[in-house]
Amino acid sequence: MYRHKFQEFGPVQRTVCIASSFYKEYIDDLIDDLIWSKFGIVQKKEKLLSIYEVYDWLLEEDSEHSIQYTNDVSICFLLIKVDAIQLAHKLAEFHNARSLRDSGRRAIYVSRDVIQADRDVRIHFPESSNCRRISKTSIEILPEATSTRR
Secondary structure (H helix, E strand, O other): OOOEEEEOOOOEEEEEEEEOHHHHHHHHHHHHHHHHOOOEEEEEEEEEEOHHHHHHHHOOOOHHHHHOOOOEEEEEEEEEEEOHHHHHHHHHHHHHHHHHHHHOOOOEEEOOOHHHHHHHHHHHOHHHOOOOOOOOOEEEEOOOOOOOOO
């Protein structure tokens, strides 16, 4: 078995990115941009959000933005990267500009800070919320399978 250390500057963070259902035609572009930007996509799932879930999640902070997520299937991503929140916001700005041009609405939601990111993970990815908090500046990357043959 071998280990490889990957070093970058800044804290490793988890964040949540959610794409509205009306942005599905561009979802492959979003995924390509996430991969090109070297985000780790820990989990991706489609989720039907009720009005109550959206209300609890967004806490009435942007009712116009929240209407598009209600009673429709959204695509949720759990992301990990060094300085993930800041970089995800830059990526969301690009995709929201495209969405505003095409439909007049923002299509991409990204957690705005570390506290909101932790809360978003608990709401949208409860199975991942009990994982230990990631605060190291290095990541150990292990191979998926190791061979015992010599």
